[in-house]
Every structure is written in C-alpha cells, then in structure tokens.
Amino acid sequence: MSKPITGPAFLDISDVTIAFPRSRVPVLNGVDLKIRRGEYVSVIGHSGCGKSTLLNVVAGLLPATSGGVVLDGREVSGPGPDRAVVFQNHSLLPWLTCYENIRLAVDQTLSRAMSRAERHDWTMENLALVRMTGAKDKRPGEISGGMKQRIGIARALAIKPKVLLLDEPFGALDALTRAHLQDQVMAIHASLGTTVMMITHDVDEAVLLSDRIVMLTNGPNARIGEILDVDLPRPRDRLELVADPRFIAARAHVLAFLHHRHAAPGMVAA
Known part of the structure; x- marks a missing residue:
C-alpha cells in the first residue's frame, strides 16, 4: 500500500x-x-x-x-x-534534423530567458543527455526508432518542464532497445x-x-x-x-x- x-x-x-x-x-x-x-x-x-x-x-x-x-x-x-509529453509515437518533424527538432522547442519556450548562443548550448546539452550528439545532423528518417524516442525525450526535457x-x-x-532506453x-x-x-x-x-x-x-x-x-x-x-x-x-x-x-x-x- x-x-x-x-x-x-x-x-x-x-x-x-x-x-x-x-x-x-x-x-x-x-x-x-x-x-x-x-x-x-x-x-x-x-x-x-x-x-x-x-x-x-x-x-x-x-x-x-x-x-x-x-x-x-x-x-x-x-x-x-x-508539462512536456512524450508519446509512444515520437512525433518528430521529419524535415528537421535531430538538433533542429530540439532547438525549435527551445526557441519557442525559452527565447526570452536565453540568448541565441545559450539556446544552442542548451540544445547540445540535451542531445548529450540522451547520447545523441553524434546524430545531431541526421533527420528522423535516418535513425532508428529508439534513437527517435531519445530525441523526443531530449526535446521534452529541453523546455525545462515541471x-x-x-x-x-x-x-x-524492441526488447533490447526498450531496456537501454529505460536505463x-x-x-x-x-x-x-x-x-x-x-x-x-x-x-x-x-x-x-x-x-x-x-x-x-x-x-x-x-x-x-x-x-x-x-x-x-x-x-x-x-x-x-x-x-x-x-x-x-x-x-x-x-x-x-x-x-x-x-x-x-x-x-x-x-
């Protein structure tokens, strides 16, 4: 109980x-x-x-x-x-890179609180948080399902939700990817x-x-x-x-x- x-x-x-x-x-x-x-x-x-x-x-x-x-x-x-939501479907914009998907959310929510340089650094920090820095210039169609979910989680965290x-x-x-992402x-x-x-x-x-x-x-x-x-x-x-x-x-x-x-x-x- x-x-x-x-x-x-x-x-x-x-x-x-x-x-x-x-x-x-x-x-x-x-x-x-x-x-x-x-x-x-x-x-x-x-x-x-x-x-x-x-x-x-x-x-x-x-x-x-x-x-x-x-x-x-x-x-x-x-x-x-x-409040940031991560759905089962990653909902990334397919024409934007991984970096741009996160940066768009940061620009829309934190532009008054951060300078342009700070927003870049914060986007990169969130990419690093989900271990996706190496894929920052790839588009969603070029990465795996697990990697897409990592970007979705990074995008959610990047707006600093409560x-x-x-x-x-x-x-x-799949089971292995699920376990890695849970960890x-x-x-x-x-x-x-x-x-x-x-x-x-x-x-x-x-x-x-x-x-x-x-x-x-x-x-x-x-x-x-x-x-x-x-x-x-x-x-x-x-x-x-x-x-x-x-x-x-x-x-x-x-x-x-x-x-x-x-x-x-x-x-x-x-």
Whole structure:
C-alpha cells in the first residue's frame, strides 16, 4: 500500500471524472492522486481503463468533466511548457534534423530567458543527455526508432518542464532497445530530479522505474484501485533486481491486482 502524502502535493489530481457525451458511464470516475516533487509515478491498468485519458487531462489536452489538476500551486487549464509529453509515437518533424527538432522547442519556450548562443548550448546539452550528439545532423528518417524516442525525450526535457509526462514511451521498441532506453531514463531522472508521470502496461517496467505504481480498475467507470510504494533503493540495476525479493514481491503484487482481482474484460483469471 502507499503512504499518504502530508502537506501540499507538487502535482495534485483532485476528484477527476471524465465523461463523453455519447456514453452514460464515465471513462474515469473520481480519480484522486497526489504526486511529490521529483517523484516517478507509473499508472498501469488494462486497455480501456483511461490511463492515457488521465495523462491528457494533466497535459491540458482534455478538460475534466469534473474535478481538476493543480501543478505547483497553479490550476491546469490547457497545454503549457510546464508539462512536456512524450508519446509512444515520437512525433518528430521529419524535415528537421535531430538538433533542429530540439532547438525549435527551445526557441519557442525559452527565447526570452536565453540568448541565441545559450539556446544552442542548451540544445547540445540535451542531445548529450540522451547520447545523441553524434546524430545531431541526421533527420528522423535516418535513425532508428529508439534513437527517435531519445530525441523526443531530449526535446521534452529541453523546455525545462515541471513535469515530464510519458505515454507508453517504450511500447513500440524492441526488447533490447526498450531496456537501454529505460536505463537512460532512470539515469536522467536521477541526475535532474524531474517529476515524472508515466503511463504503461508493462509490469516489470513500472516496478523498475517507479517510486509508486497507481493501479486503475477496469474501464469504463475506472477508479484508482490501489497504489503501491516500490521499496527499492536507487540507483537500480535491472540484473541485480531480478533476484531481489522486494522486486519479486512488488511485481507479484501488481500482477495479482491486474490478473486476479481486476482481470481484463473477457479474460479468465488463472
């Protein structure tokens, strides 16, 4: 179970309900979640439970039917540079180089705070952060899927967001690339202390990366069924964790929630 947060939350999702006009039943119903500054929180659940819908509300891309979101004391009423989103699809502009994709975001959000030279240096710093300096002059069509996601993450971090929102960012990658990128995101989180909210369907990924795992019940009318504190020290090594009883117990706990207490519709629980 999760320990309650005392004091004001950095990201406060308060009693959020999402209902669409053509449906009598809301997608999400009364979701309450408080996230600490610098915390890495994963949201997991079966398809159709509203995970990405919740992230879109936090991103300001979708208004809540009722309830709301407050980030660092300010109500979220639309998209803003204080929240950066990385989707499963990298969404890079194909006619721009890797450098230019990041630089465009930097110019649009930080032009008043940084000189032209400073924006160049900051773009290069973010390329280095995801180990993509050598590919700075390549276009998206000339690099692999994993490299595209690295650029997408660098572009998101380059605008200096208060919260990094990840919507299944590793879902389209092969297993080896996914593992390498997960390790890199862990290193970035440790280095920058960025607050992260990640949507995932991968139990091992959630346990490896997260401080807490938020488990949603089946949709529609989904709610938070349980929140699990991941009691694993950082930095984390995936090879060492394989045999760690705390990792095994956390993984088993989430699997039990998903496959026994809240099996997907039409699925027979083992």
